[in-house]
Amino acid sequence: MSLRKPPKNIGLLYDWHAQQRHQTVVHVDRPMDIAPDLGTAFDANQLATLVADTSAWLAAAGASYGSRVGIVKDNHLDMQILAAATARIGGLPATISALNRTDDIVIMLRKLDPAVIVLTANVFENISRVEDYPLAHVPHVVLGIAAVDTTNIKTFQLTDLAGASVPPANIRPDDQPMMVTHTSGTTNTPKLVVHTANTNRAGTRVEFLPIPGGVSRHSDTVLSSVSFAHSRCYAWMAAQLYWAPKNLVAVGDHSVHVAERMFSIHRPTTVEATPNVYQHWMPIVRRRPELFSQVRLYINTFDTMHSSIARPFLEASKHRFVLWGHSWGQSEVGPIAAGIFTKKNIKKGKDGSNPHMNRLGLAWPGIVSVKVVDPVTMQEQPAGKPGILMVKSTSVCVDYLGDRDRYLAKRDGEWWNTGDYGIKDRLGRIHFLDRVVDRIENSSAVEIETTLLERIDNLEEVVVLSNGDDAPLPVVSPQAGTSFDRQKWDRAIADLPKLQDPVVMPWEELPRTSTWKIRRNELRSRIGDEKVLSPEKLDQRFI
The missing domain is CATH 3.40.50.12780 (ANL, N-terminal domain)
Structure with a gap:
């Protein structure tokens, strides 16, 4: 195998891999939504061909150099194939998880202003029910059969686009936007994160x-x-x-x-x-x-x-x-x-x-720098004192699409505000404590959760919610087929910071992001009827 690095642009990645001496075989857990008849195993040449063929029908649907393509579908590796195919013809792909709330998906798509939207049938069904859906005029390539009327939205099936000629590769420069992804969205609507080929490679x-x-x-x-x-x-x-x-x-x-x-x-x-x-x-x-x-x-x-x-x-x-x-x-x-x-x-x-x-060692030397700053003064903290973790790297994204002001608010010159809260010790090792918006004074929600999961062996999940000046509120999910044991709980928390009485909630009801993080704001809202929670103060600098 050549030790030459792959091309920076994802639009050329799969062709490059197909030319290498050592190649990998990709296996997926179910057939691809964009290629339902091709099975679940792909060698390097098949992947490269699939990227090229996908770029053909994307172009036929209306994607072109400089245009944006929204990719909203069930979790599958074919999202990467769609992104590569879009980049291959100079488009800007935005991969958006179908696990996001429908309202959030529509908000993200409006910010994207795409020329084409590719989406699975279930996502199409959900957005078609949105009143005054603002993107009905945009071509929608629906993967699968939607069980709703499609006459009010411009739609294509893959069969409508079959046989289109494969266009030549037309890659954008490495310093221009190459891809858009999104944040997890634990606090509110996910932000659209823009990376160039250069920042992604970094x-x-x-x-x-x-x-x-x-x-x-x-x-x-x-x-x-x-x-x-x-x-x-x-x-x-x-x-x-x-x-x-x-x-x-x-x-x-x-x-x-x-x-x-x-x-x-x-x-x-x-x-x-x-x-x-x-x-x-x-x-x-x-x-x-x-x-x-x-x-x-x-x-x-x-x-x-x-x-x-x-x-x-x-x-x-x-x-x-x-x-x-x-x-x-x-x-x-x-x-x-x-x-x-x-x-x-x-x-x-x-x-x-x-x-x-949450002992994370040193920042990657020569690649990323990390400092800790006071959340009020933004001045650098000495070793051992907690604060906001700021990073400096050439890998930092170049924008939040549609949220430029928020992006600029999180930059301080070359430094990026991660919104994470932690400590650097005398050797420079990083100790993560909490997200800044979730932090607990003089303690750590993460460490309390770790301790409780260790001490109570039938808990599948523990979420400790910050609660202003009042005691934090734990939400617990016992494993299926088991029940919450109050006596075990009382023994487990005896030496921990004061906590409110826990709320017991089935694991399936915990609101999650596309990366399976807990949506803590939404969780607070759901339990607000049975628990009085102090108003949460969310500093927009840290979101």
Whole structure:
């Protein structure tokens, strides 16, 4: 394999990979919505052909150089194929998860002002019911059969566009917008994050480093179950096609039965998922630990991880040097730092103390700089004193599409306001505490949640909501088939900061983002009728 890096632009990535000596085979958990008859396994040439063919029907639908294409669909790797096909003809793809609320999807599409919208039938059905839908005149390519009247919206089926000629590649310059993704949207409507080929490549530099044990080998089977609409997946695809593992397994459906099937078939050696997806997979690792026996590397992104969740996955592996990489990054920045954990350092202490996984190590040297500032004065804090985590990197996004003022408010010269709250110790290591808008005075909601999940073994989820000057409010979800035990709870919280009486809520009712983070604002609203909560003060600088 050539050690030459892949092209920066995603529109050329798959053609490049098809020309390499070492190639990977991509496996998906169900057929692609854009190619339902092509099965679930794709070699490098098939992927490159699919990108080219997809660019043909996108052009036939109205996409062109400089135009924007909205991609709103159920989670699947084909979102990356659609994005690459759009970029191949000089368009600007915006990948938007179908898990967003319909009102938020419409808001994001209005900001995007697309020339073409590609969406799955269920999304089309939802937006078609929106009163005075503002984009009815835009061509909508509907994947699947919608069970609603389509006469009021301009629509195409894939069969209407079949046979279009493949246009020549026409790539935009690397310093111009190449892709649009969105933030998780835990607080309000997700923001549209604009990256160029240059900023996206800068966010991929970490994964091109030949870190021992940290990059894919040709013999690996790599499994990922994340939001494939997210900027993380753009960097992930470029890195994986560069290192070319034997198999690349993309699991868009996070459900236990689908995940168990894919683990049974492919037996991955490296696994990446979001913390709440790992948490949802706990029944698999408890019931069938052998499915994880060959894993040498776990990675989690998007959110903070709890040791009580990581531990059983690490223990299920028979690999001598199995590692867990806990990555801290953002849609706007890419990777910032990572904590490395092993079976040994994730064990409980002899005194029963619980290791917290919010120790994130050093910022990636030579790639990202991090400083801590006071949230009021914005002056840099000394080591050991908490504050807002600010980052400086060439990987920072170039805009929030349709929200330029908010973007500028989060920049301070070369520094970017992450909205995260934490500490740097004397050695420069980062200790994450909370999101700034969720922080608890003199404590950490994340650490309280970690401790409670460790001490009460039948809780599937714990969310500690900040509550102004009053005691924080915990929301708990017992595992299916179990009930909340008040006596266990009282013992577990005896030495913790004062908490209000918990609200018990089924796991399925917790409002989540496309990356499975908890929508804390929405959760507060849902429980407001039964609990009196102090008004939440949201500083727009940190959202």
